[in-house]
Amino acid sequence: MDVSWEWLQQYVSPKCSLDEVTDRLTMSGLNHESTTAIDHDFCIDLEVTSNRPDCLGHLGVAREVAILADCPLQIPEVKFAESDEDISKLCSVVIECPELCRRYTARLVRGVKIGPSPEWLARRLRTIGITPINNVVDISNYVMMECGQPLHTFDFGKLAGGKIVVREPKPNEKIAAIDHNEYGLVPGMCVIADATKPVAIGGVMGGAETEINNSTRDVLIEAAWFAPGSVRSTARKLNLHSDSSFRFERNTDIEALEWASRRCAQLIAEIAGGKVAKGCIDINLFKPERKPVSLRPTQIERILGIAIPTDFVRKVLAGLGVQIQQESADEFRVLCPSWRKDLSREIDLIEEIGRLYGYDKVPDNVTVAMAPSYKSSQTRMIDKVRRVLSAAGFDEAMCPSLLPEPWSKACSPWTDREPFISHQPMLGVLEKGSQNVGAVNCLRRTLIPSLLEAKRINEYRSNPDIDLFEIAHVYLPKAEGLPQEPLMLGLVSGRDFAALKGLVETLLRELNPEIAMRYEASKVEIFDINRSATIQNGETMIGHLGQISAAGKKMFGLRQNTTVVELDLSFLATQVVDVRRHQAISEFPAVKRDFNFILAESTPWVDLEKTVRDHAGPLLESIQFRETFRDEKRDGAGKKRILLSLQLRSKENTLSGPQVESVCDAVVQACQSSLGATLAS
């Protein structure tokens, strides 16, 4: 809201400086953005919150200043002579859509002389950035900027049938507005029509055909109330925002619009000449139902934390236009003014009293009792995950939660259900090179596509060592209702499958040293079938990892080898060992023995490991996989060699040769009998 300092002083005469006034306005809710010197005046830009349409006119701001600077508010007296012609004989008004327009008043001034506005008026409009057009149009703008009620003036001679019909548009109806563009009208919009055609878009903009011009003689003044929601959606649909729509959207004062109409008639008669027809057509479907509000002084201190003198309370209420109907020691019964729809409850009044008393008087050093706070097990786990990944050289990424459809379709390991779709796409979130992929409107069901895109961007920029992780929720639709939102960890890296598998195993054991993991074939389409796995814990899928296949790389524009991992942190949070228990360690030295087994290609490492573990006995400390290699010449086809090391140790003594030999014999025998494995010579 732009305010002219010179204009404002017509209504209030604060004894303090302009800077002090704007400071006090800021501290009482009208945030001061700037002051600009214009001509011999100042334009003060105030930020008005959406609950305060009363401050979208100079009078409303003046009312605040009057309270803050403790000076009287002077509201102009509206007086004008009326002619003998009765307006009801000259024109008529019908409201056909009471939902969109609850009150419409028409006033008529006949025999005006259109010309430039007087300098005082033109200058005030110029100060607040409104270009003067002609006296009648300027006056309607002036009154809007005075009291916050938008007005419209029609060239009455061009209104067919002298008639105003407030209605919804007819099919395919169009209007040429005063900005000389044509707008198509659709149901839900409020049209002001004459007997034959639309002449204005109610509350948004007037029509070109009936606008005031130099030949206008008779002026019809419209002062009406239009439904905020309808004005908002109309202005948005037509992309036609005006000072008028801005005010109607915020709910104008339906009870005060008649004052604005009279004020406008008065100024037109004074400035442009002409005679005001007798009376006013006022179609009013609004029933005032302001209820008294109870204000208890005890509640003021309970909410604000400070006691406020009753005299001050009375003064503020009076200044705001709140009528005190009854007063006792513990209660005020008050009626709030029509221009303050935001005041309907005790708490609303407490805010008024507080903000005008000054929040600077509220202390910032009261005693607040101490209270414990907790860190959830999941938060602790996430901290640990971040530490491990940081040590592994992975940088943390953050990606948008929505994906373009092709990426969403490419990969969905956690669910077969279709994703949630957003009606609005995310705009401006795709990098160059991905902008032709499609609208970003699918809620992601996995972190993998986002991370592949992050890697692509880094590859494109020739960045070395692209190792990224993200911790975020994914959105898995259920049969109905809100989706399930498990927390996921995603990794993307240029390292190979074994490196990432090693990292996953390290990470999982860091969370729970005893965690059971099983690796099975992965069904993720963009994974290389021979370099991928799902990770199972019993029947639960914990996650999956895989190297991206050639086709997958092509789809995501990747040039370098890429491996990804995704782990379900919500599940892992249920498995985590938060506080580890101590285990006694042996003080005796360990003995290490290597085994080079020849066994069938079809025997997986886990089987070999289990056989060894089951038969090595209590002296076994650890089994270490060393390598697998193949030597068809020596071992024949379908065979492989696995080299592994056992570490043995006793809690009771330094191991003797026979003790070690007996473990080795048992292992070799078990591998021979249950797996057909032989020791390489």
Place this chain on the structure above:
Amino acid sequence: MSSGNLLSIDEFLGELNRLLNNAEKSFAAAGSLDTLEEARVEFLGAKSGQLKVVQKQLGQIAAQEKPVAGQNLNRVKDAIQAAFDAAKERMSVSSIRGEVDPAFDRTEPGNPLRIGRMHPITQTIKELTDIMGRLGFTPARGPEVEDERHNFEALNIPADHPARDPLENFYLSLVAKREGHSALLRSQTSTVQIRIMETTQPPIRVISLGRVYRPDTADPTHYPMFHQMEGLMVDRNVNLATLKTVLQLFATNYLGKSVPVRIRPSFFPFTEPSVEADYFWNGRWTEFGGAGIVDPNVFRAVGYDPEVYTGFAFGLGVERLCMIRHGITDIRDMYTNDVRFLRQF
């Protein structure tokens, strides 16, 4: 017989002891490698060192006493040598650290250890939760996909409120039913407060943190997804002074010293009174976030009696704090995930 030529064993041993004594003293007194070398020549010199001189006297010892004299000579010789070695080791550093190798360049870089970095948003969130934790606020999480009750209705945002406009929100539907919407991406983390209050009785001190969504086109200062932190405190005697005190403690903690904090009136549907909080930093008032006393309608929506309990809530944008903290000028950089950007923090 020329017995006058014979040296008594006692005299010989006395000579040896004197020699050892003098040698030890000289070696110990040597202040440089040069003087030590002089002392070495004096006592251990191959041609005319004092040890050599005494050794020559061995021939004058009676034959039956020669073994004893020889043993002592060797003992003293070893002792002098040991004293010399000790002195040299003490003095000569290079002798224990090897010879200088001209091929060694101590300015060549070592093998770097690559440590991953936490996202600057994560770091800011951690800082904020740590501070709030010290003030007794426990972090809480809630779903990002919400229903209209939690995102609007319970927060005193009625159906015709502009904030519920379809163009101002990411309304969602399942592909199967593209018409109508059952859910939306939350536009604020206040939804979590509703969920907490629905299931918990006061006293309450929580912060909710996480992603929120509004359909702004991404530009240097906007992104359709961002992070909020909101605090909520509900008890029997919470008021605007409590709020101001907590904000003051928070700012002091965050900025590392006590700074002036002010509140000025604002408007949010879910608080009444509503305020904007600013702190005075680097010579100007900097916007901190929105706050206020929880609106009685919100309490009624979750079944609290507003005549019994009061509460305050405050919220702030994590991105803005993070950008000020690190001097980041384009919010989009935080979501592009260029590793050169991520490794700066």
